[in-house]
Amino acid sequence: EDQVTQSPEALRLQEGESSSLNCSYTVSGLRGLFWYRQDPGKGPEFLFTLYSAGEEKEKERLKATLTKKESFLHITAPKPEDSATYLCAVQAGTGNQFYFGTGTSLTVIP
């Protein structure tokens, strides 16, 4: 069964304290792995797509990496405005469905 697991469920960081979020997956025929940011009361906002093991993408303080079994979202020197829930999703097989993890709730304390 296709599955996506995110850890930790919640993470509290001091401003400037770097860390990583994990997304592990078990799917057949990966078409893409996607990271989203979700703010309270809003829809998920697309951040990155990764397609193959070894690929990396960066945007400001965020860097996403992909291996054959997991992806990491590295947050370097976070700021309070980085506080949000970060969701991981994979698309596999025919590409008609996405499978989501339950997210990591990140709080960055000034």
Add this chain to the structure above:
Amino acid sequence: NAGVTQTPKFQVLKTGQSMTLQCAQDMNHEYMSWYRQDPGMGLRLIHYSVGAGITDQGEVPNGYNVSRSTTEDFPLRLLSAAPSQTSVYFCASWSTPGSPLHFGNGTRLTVT
């Protein structure tokens, strides 16, 4: 460019009532889907469509109907609302397999 637009933003229903959640996208995406988001459960797929006139069930389809008469619109119908359908509903679209989902801002539904 509005992207994916959902209406209404909030809705309260009594058990047994019916309603339609509206979703429209202006990106000419072939693929559209409906998710519900519940605490601790993540986003779960209700129904999806791979083009006008073509729909299929997702993980949690019971109690919901969809149709896709145009590329732009993908309404979700609750036939007889139940308290278990209290949730936040998100509509999303994407252009091709391998491309990311684009989400609307959701409808928060409460069934009493």
